[in-house]
Amino acid sequence: MWKYFLFSFLIILSINYSGASIGDRSPYYQRCLEKCEILNCTKDGIHFIKEYHQPLHLKWTFWFCSDECKYNCMWKTVQSFHEYDLKTPQFHGKWPFIRILGIQEPASMIFSLLNLYAHLKMLKIFVKRVRPDSPLYFMWIGYCLVCCHAWFWSTIFHARDFLLTEILDYICAFSIVLVNCYIVLVRMLKYILPRFLLIILTVFFIAFFINHSIYLYMGRFDYSYNMKVNIVIGTITALCWFIWCLVHQKKQPYVWKCGMYVALTGLVLPLEVIDLPPIFYIFDSHSIWHLATAPLVSLIYSFAIDDCRYLRKIHFEDVENQKSKEL
Known part of the structure; x- marks a missing residue:
């Protein structure tokens, strides 16, 4: 029972929800x-x-x-x-999909799982190749956990669409956008700002995420507001990464991986905006977008591995120099 x-609770939540x-x-x-x-x-x-x-x-x-x-x-x-020779209509803001084994959007669900697998696989490689005492090591571990959590709920949502699963999918997708912005700011400011200001920055991001999530959950899910916030933060993040990569490309040649990741992510983003009827009533542009993002995961983790190694090398060189000066 x-x-x-x-x-029944989920059904009640869904009343008057779908447009x-x-x-x-x-x-x-x-x-x-x-x-x-x-x-x-x-x-x-x-x-x-x-x-x-x-x-x-x-x-x-x-x-x-x-x-x-x-x-x-x-x-x-x-x-x-x-x-009557009319085009395929949408129902409650969504295209009709053929369910397979009870799965509502099978392609999007499978490709969400593919992204989840890609993050877990790259996490395993990251942990193998980067030592825990490397600068920003735990930040990248946190990044992976946030992404895995988001792709888990994306999988659940595409399997069965309820109000609760949709809200969790959107909130968790926003968490990926926000954590990317947080990471680029920390990477840019880590050696400029004092530690307490970095802590304040972290608290601000956590508070902003909680506030955004509560607003979406407690209010009548505001798609327009959510989309605008994601676009603004995503654009700021992309610009910051590009600027940082241009500044450091000579001393740190591996930064091309980060620049390539940001560029390719932006290149496939229109698939999320295009709204066309699904091919064979299974593959829509949204599912293809999920498929396109999975291979890009290796780029950002490869950059993270190289960057952590570089920062560790610089850190211990500074320590050695400091010791030699003291002697």
Whole structure:
């Protein structure tokens, strides 16, 4: 019974949440949905009135009666649109996807897992090649944990889309944008600012993230605000990295990896903005964007490895010089 309680809560959270689109506003879809729910579902939309042996994989992925009605009526509506030579419509702001084994957006889910795997693999390499006493070692470990957490929730969200999973996906995606900005500022200012100011900077970033997350969760999810904040912080981060790479490219030749990572990340970013019907109702531009970002992970970690090694070398050279002076 616990699963019904949990997802009843998620369903309640989802009421009046999804924005209407042409597909779900169409009279055909509305009539189909109303008829299906009356004939097949209990009032709460969870159970089936008629005896129906739902496949186990749909039970495990929490496709309740009302969900089944929405899914089936969605495809009937798509077919109806095509019969009148109309374009494939969206439903509640999303394109129709063919579910596979109960997974709502299979391509995006698999490619999110691919990104998660890429970070875990590179973390293993980073830990092998960089000593724990290297400057910024734990900062990069934290970066990896933030990214892995974000890609985990991206996987969950694309597997089953509820209000809670969507909010967590957006909040965690923002955490990646914010941690990238934090890292470039720390890298630029570590040897300029005193330690207490770096601590204040860290506290500010944590407070900003918490405030942003609370605003998104407590308010009516403001997509426009969230997008603007991500674009502004992402742009600042990219500019800072490019400037830093240009300044240090002669002394630290490996910085090309960071510059390349930032450039390629910006190059594939339009895939996140393009909004086209999914190919074969599986591969949309968003899923392809997830696929494109996975190979880029190795670049930023390769830069991190080289940079930590460089900083460690400089640090111990300074220590040796200081000792020789004292002698």
